[in-house]
Amino acid sequence: MSHPGPTPPPPSDYTTYGAPQYANGQLLDGQNAGQAYPGQYGAVPGQYGAEPQKSFVVTWLFSLLLGGLGVDRFYLGKAGTGVAKLLTLGGLGWWSLVDLILTLAGKRTDKNGRPLAGYAQHKKVAVLVTVAYLVVSLVIGVFVGIATAALVRQAATPPIISAAPVTQESAAGSSAAPESTEKAAAGEDRPHLEAKTLTGTGDAVKTVDLKGLPAVVTFTCKACTGNTALETNGAEILLVNTTGAYAGSHLVDTSAGTPTTEFNISADSAWTLKIEDIDSIPSSTDKVSGHGDRVLYWDVATDKAAITNKGESTFVVQGFGSEVPELAVNKIGNYSGMVTLTPGFVQVNSDGDWTIAPK
Known part of the structure; x- marks a missing residue:
């Protein structure tokens, strides 16, 4: 006796999207049970998630x-x-360099081992920009290194003009204070530069032998009408650069650096250049007034000074009383203010009238 088989499901037009299709319990031609089909969840590259x-x-x-x-x-x-790279600062730079080279060579992958997107399109631009960036960084690093070395050298080289000048008053005054006497004695212990006066008309180059000693130079060209300049091959370089007549004093070889052996003069008239030892610089124990460029010895009991200037050009007051030179004032035009100015030699650059008073 035969038994009826299982009753087949009723016909339906419903089709599961992306799933294998059956007819009378059999797969349709060309289909496999385990095959993924378009539209099937998670079946193709770029799948959801x-x-x-x-x-x-x-x-x-x-x-x-x-x-x-x-x-x-x-x-x-x-x-x-x-x-690890963070804690070692990029392997002291080497790890960072290797990773950069691998990136530019297209050898870097993500954590899943997949290559980086956009390498073929952007690799040439990346290489060019990297080279330019590294070259600029190297140049900047060289300049920063040179500037840093110069600052360190300047800070480590104290001025060699810290001794007080030996003037006739300080040498002959029996009632001078003990401190002033000690300064004068210190000035007498060092070698001194013999005074010398150079003269000429028009442009000239003069060779000198300052024996590596600090000096004060006084340049005068009363009848000049054109460009008037005084340059050195020492550390100070450009002492005078003006138009017309000029008369003023400047310090040279203030530190143990490149000694001055040559003066370059630009003038259109007769001029004189007087070179003297710093002992010839006058001492000032109270308020001092002046005009134009001048050198003085600031011999007061305070390091505070009230300074004024009436002029149109750059006004500079530089002190040499401390271990590192002080730029007390560096302004343009009129000036009035209170600054720190350690007692010692002082260089004033101005095109007008100025005053320095202890406070």
């Missing part, structure tokens, strides 16, 4: 600018090596 590829441009910029902090590795999902 998949993490997108990391960007080559972003990785490159992080590697170039923030590689020492490991930001590029954090971005790629490699947190462990990112922390």
Whole structure:
């Protein structure tokens, strides 16, 4: 006796999207039970929920600018090596350099081993920008290094004109204070420069031998009408640069640096250049007034000074009483103010009338 088979499901027009299709319990031709079909959930690359590829441009910029902090590795999902790179400051620079080279060579991948998106389109621009960036950084580093070395050298080289000048008054005055007597004695212990006066008309180059000693030079050209200048091959370089008549004094060889052996004079009339030892510089124990460029010895009991200037050009007051030269004032035009000015030699540059008073 035969039994009826299972009753087949009723016919239906309903079709499951993306699933294998059956007819009378059999797969349709060309279909496999385990085969993925278009539209089936999670069946094709770029499926819903998949993490997108990391960007080559972003990785490159992080590697170039923030590689020492490991930001590029954090971005790629490699947190462990990112922390290690951060703690070692990019392997003291070497790790950062290697990662940058690998990025530009297209060898970097994310945590899943996938290549970076956009490498082919942007690699040439990235290489060019990287080279330019590294060259500019190198040039800036060289200039910063030179400037830093110059500042350190200047700070480490105290001025060699800290001794008080030996004037006739200080040498002959029996009632001078003990401190002044000690300063005068200190000035007498060092070698002295013999005074010398050079003369000429028009442009000239004069060779001198200052024996590496600090000196004060007084340049005068009363009848000049054109460009008037006085330059040295020492550390001070440009002492005078004006138009027309000029008369003023300047310090040269104030520190143990490049000694002055040559003066370059630009003038259109007769001029004189007097070179003297710093002992010839007058001492000032109270308020002092002057006009134009001048050198004085500030011999007071305070390091505070009230300074005024009436002029149109640059007004500079520089002191040499401390271990490091002081730029007390550096202004343009009229000036009035209170500044720190350590007792010692003082260089004033002005085109007008000025005063310095102790406070």
